[in-house]
Amino acid sequence: MTDIVNIRDTVTIDEAAHEIYKQLTEGSNLLEAPFKTMKDVFMFATCLGVKLGIKRQLTIKKLTIFRWAQFDSQTDIPMLKAIAIADTDDVSVLLRRNDILTIAEEYANAGIYELRASLLEEYGQPLWNLVSIVSQGIN
Amino acid sequence: MKFERIILENFRQYYVQERLDFAKDNQRRVTVIHGVNGAGKTSLFLAINWCLYGEGVDNVGELISKEAIKQASPGDTVTMSVELSFLHDGERYLAKRTRRGTRMLDGSVQINSSDEFIMMRILWDGQAQSIKNPIGTINAILPSNIRSYYLFDGEKIDDFAKPEAAKEVKEAIYLVFKLETLDRARRHLETAASDYRKELKTSTTGELLNLLDEDEKARGELGKKENRKVEITAEIQAARRKINDIDQRLREIQNAKFLQQQRDRVEQDLKQRRSELEDTQNLIRDISTTSYYTIVQPAIERALSLLEEKRERGEIPSNIRRQFVQDLVAQMQCICGRPFTAGSPEHQRLLRILDNALPGSLEDDVLEITATLRAFNERILRQRSELTILMKRRAELVDLIKDLDAVSDDIGRQLKDSQFEEVSRLELQRENFLTDIDRYNIETGELTRDIEGLKEKIAQLEKRIAQARKNEKREKLLSIKFDLAQKAADAIKDMYQTYADDMRLRIEGKTKEIFKMLIWKDSHFRDVCISRDFELEVIDRYGRPARPELSAGERQVLSLSFITAMSRISEEEAPLVMDTPFGRLSSQPRNNVTRYLPELADQLVLLVTDEELRDQARANLESRIGYEYILEFDPKTSCTTIVEVRR
Numbered sequence A: 001m002t003d004i005v006n007i008r009d010t011v012t013i014d015e016a017a018h019e020i021y022k023q024l025t026e027g028s029n030l031l032e033a034p035f036k037t038m039k040d041v042f043m044f045a046t047c048l049g050v051k052l053g054i055k056r057q058l059t060i061k062k063l064t065i066f067r068w069a070q071f072d073s074q075t076d077i078p079m080l081k082a083i084a085i086a087d088t089d090d091v092s093v094l095l096r097r098n099d100i101l102t103i104a105e106e107y108a109n110a111g112i113y114e115l116r117a118s119l120l121e122e123y124g125q126p127l128w129n130l131v132s133i134v135s136q137g138i139n
Numbered sequence B: 001m002k003f004e005r006i007i008l009e010n011f012r013q014y015y016v017q018e019r020l021d022f023a024k025d026n027q028r029r030v031t032v033i034h035g036v037n038g039a040g041k042t043s044l045f046l047a048i049n050w051c052l053y054g055e056g057v058d059n060v061g062e063l064i065s066k067e068a069i070k071q072a073s074p075g076d077t078v079t080m081s082v083e084l085s086f087l088h089d090g091e092r093y094l095a096k097r098t099r100r101g102t103r104m105l106d107g108s109v110q111i112n113s114s115d116e117f118i119m120m121r122i123l124w125d126g127q128a129q130s131i132k133n134p135i136g137t138i139n140a141i142l143p144s145n146i147r148s149y150y151l152f153d154g155e156k157i158d159d160f161a162k163p164e165a166a167k168e169v170k171e172a173i174y175l176v177f178k179l180e181t182l183d184r185a186r187r188h189l190e191t192a193a194s195d196y197r198k199e200l201k202t203s204t205t206g207e208l209l210n211l212l213d214e215d216e217k218a219r220g221e222l223g224k225k226e227n228r229k230v231e232i233t234a235e236i237q238a239a240r241r242k243i244n245d246i247d248q249r250l251r252e253i254q255n256a257k258f259l260q261q262q263r264d265r266v267e268q269d270l271k272q273r274r275s276e277l278e279d280t281q282n283l284i285r286d287i288s289t290t291s292y293y294t295i296v297q298p299a300i301e302r303a304l305s306l307l308e309e310k311r312e313r314g315e316i317p318s319n320i321r322r323q324f325v326q327d328l329v330a331q332m333q334c335i336c337g338r339p340f341t342a343g344s345p346e347h348q349r350l351l352r353i354l355d356n357a358l359p360g361s362l363e364d365d366v367l368e369i370t371a372t373l374r375a376f377n378e379r380i381l382r383q384r385s386e387l388t389i390l391m392k393r394r395a396e397l398v399d400l401i402k403d404l405d406a407v408s409d410d411i412g413r414q415l416k417d418s419q420f421e422e423v424s425r426l427e428l429q430r431e432n433f434l435t436d437i438d439r440y441n442i443e444t445g446e447l448t449r450d451i452e453g454l455k456e457k458i459a460q461l462e463k464r465i466a467q468a469r470k471n472e473k474r475e476k477l478l479s480i481k482f483d484l485a486q487k488a489a490d491a492i493k494d495m496y497q498t499y500a501d502d503m504r505l506r507i508e509g510k511t512k513e514i515f516k517m518l519i520w521k522d523s524h525f526r527d528v529c530i531s532r533d534f535e536l537e538v539i540d541r542y543g544r545p546a547r548p549e550l551s552a553g554e555r556q557v558l559s560l561s562f563i564t565a566m567s568r569i570s571e572e573e574a575p576l577v578m579d580t581p582f583g584r585l586s587s588q589p590r591n592n593v594t595r596y597l598p599e600l601a602d603q604l605v606l607l608v609t610d611e612e613l614r615d616q617a618r619a620n621l622e623s624r625i626g627y628e629y630i631l632e633f634d635p636k637t638s639c640t641t642i643v644e645v646r647r
Helices: A015-025 A038-052 A076-088 A091-095 A097-119 A126-138 B041-053 B066-071 B134-141 B144-149 B154-161 B166-176 B179-203 B207-252 B254-289 B292-312 B322-331 B345-356 B360-416 B421-518 B552-570 B587-600 B615-622
Strands: A010-014 A062-067 B002-011 B014-021 B030-034 B077-088 B091-103 B109-111 B116-122 B128-130 B151-153 B525-530 B536-540 B575-579 B603-608 B625-634 B639-644
Touching: A010 A015, A010 A038, A010 A097, A015 A038, A015 A062, A015 A097, A038 A062, A038 A076, A038 A097, A038 B292, A076 A091, A076 A097, A076 B292, A076 B360, A091 A097, A091 B292, A091 B360, A097 A126, A126 B254, A126 B292, A126 B360, B002 B041, B002 B575, B002 B603, B014 B030, B014 B041, B014 B066, B014 B625, B014 B639, B041 B077, B041 B091, B041 B144, B041 B151, B041 B575, B041 B603, B066 B077, B091 B134, B116 B134, B144 B151, B144 B166, B144 B552, B154 B166, B154 B552, B166 B179, B166 B421, B166 B552, B179 B421, B207 B254, B207 B421, B254 B360, B254 B421, B292 B360, B322 B345, B360 B421, B421 B525, B421 B552, B421 B587, B536 B552, B552 B575, B552 B587, B587 B615
Parallel strands: B030 B603, B030 B625, B151 B575, B575 B603
Antiparallel strands: A010 A062, B002 B014, B002 B077, B077 B091, B091 B109, B091 B116, B116 B128, B525 B536, B625 B639
């Protein structure tokens, strides 16, 4: 059984990646900073990491950017669980929230740089670059 | 400190117990102990040192009485001790140091690990009170490092008068007058001041002042930019009012009325389309930023496939709850009510289900996530459809806005090119106002960017200023500490120098006075000086330094004068214990010394050979002797007995 006392509640990122999270969320121009929350950036970065099959362990300098409760129970959490099952080939990972989080954080830690490259470093405004990624995923 | 009594037990040649009382009256303050060479004078001298300090007995061989060792049987414990009672500051003390050893088969003795030292204070009612820190107490009464100036060996008495003795003289003055303590305090404070200075140097950078300056500038700049922004907003509003006025005027002019009304409609339409475009873009943003699952469809499929495998293997129970199976096993009864026995096929089947089943919480989770993930496919399709529609609508809106902008431009151009001057002029003015508004908008953007930057800079500066303020407080404190330490060190240095000079001069005066008293050639020696370098010097009648020419006896008298001068000036009540003090003195100086020495010490203990104290010298001391002893050495046993001379 999972030890309730040790269940992690915080979602962390590498301190070095924090600037990208801020760049994608801060400001009033939705075309330049399309994401509303850091949680949304994290989810997208995680999925991009999964899509490209790249993970990166967090360094010692970590930063908590939000809490587990901010994940949407109908979309975010099932998605993270699916990623954890696919990553471990083990259904019992569902009992280990810490593992689910760590897997997501590691994918996000690699995916965030891909997200920056695709949104901020590609030609075009970040929102339309994001739409392009989503559309490619769909198609 | 005045010695009262000493009891020696098995200490060197003092076998079993020997006792000796010290003279301590003001009148009869001299104790004379006679002994031929090897009788035990030095042993007695050592016994006092050993008892009080546990020191001064190096390189003198075995301390435990050889006779006591000889008399003991192998394995027996041999005890050696020295007990000294003394008076100090109106209190009476007992000090006893004991050494124990075990007699070995070969006649040697194995010493126990450490000596025992106890000290008692005798209270007014005769009760003895144990002193918890005897070493500290004895050092407070007569410090170990100055003891050699009170308990001194006659053989070394001329040490202070040797040409190379400046260091010893200085050290003696330092120690006896506790100058060392002052010097140590000065050194400690100077080190502290130096440390504080170094710390101040590294931390004082005027950072706070620079930061406050920077903050002031940034705030001034921010104020200017904000004021300019307000001005620009007012300018934009004024320009818009002017445009409205122009539009109104154009509506009134017959030749421009139609075009202006057309423009009104186009601009209304543009406003609506732009608003719709913004809403559409917001929806696109909302969908695209939360459609992350569209890019990980393979992972969703993989998870679903694993969950499906579990279900197919029966690990995810299909409608069979774990608790239900557990209940059947507990009751040993089938669903149909038929009982079964342990080990029966039915029983084994149920146990297998339980073994393969997932824990309850996981089971719920698996069922829930499977259902949710299956719904994701539908959600993906829906999102795709919505996004496609929205992107299409956005493209339409962008095109519409472009068209409307073109129409508006065309209307403006027509009005500007109007053959009616007023219309043309008004349209030109309108265009200028629009240009102004664009310019103002650009400037507003720049100002907004600058204001945000300045606000961020000020926020950072505030943090740094707060830190610098903390540092400044620390600097102030450091500065105070530095100042205090340096001033205290300087004050001690001045005090030290004054005190040291004063002591030196006082000792010099007293040494001269005593030397003149003790020396027999008083007319030959004119002066005694202690230089600033602590050189003890004698000046002869020709005004020249005479120390190199002093005889051994004269050097001894000079040293003795110095030591007794220190004793007098320090006002320490301490006994003067002298081992063979007159060995090098001829009769004349010996007579002088014995005449005056009792006046120069609170208590005088003289350990003398039979040759040292005779005739006039003896007669000089006679009235001051309180106790007199002879150390009788028995060549048969090599033991010494202390025999009091009855007077």
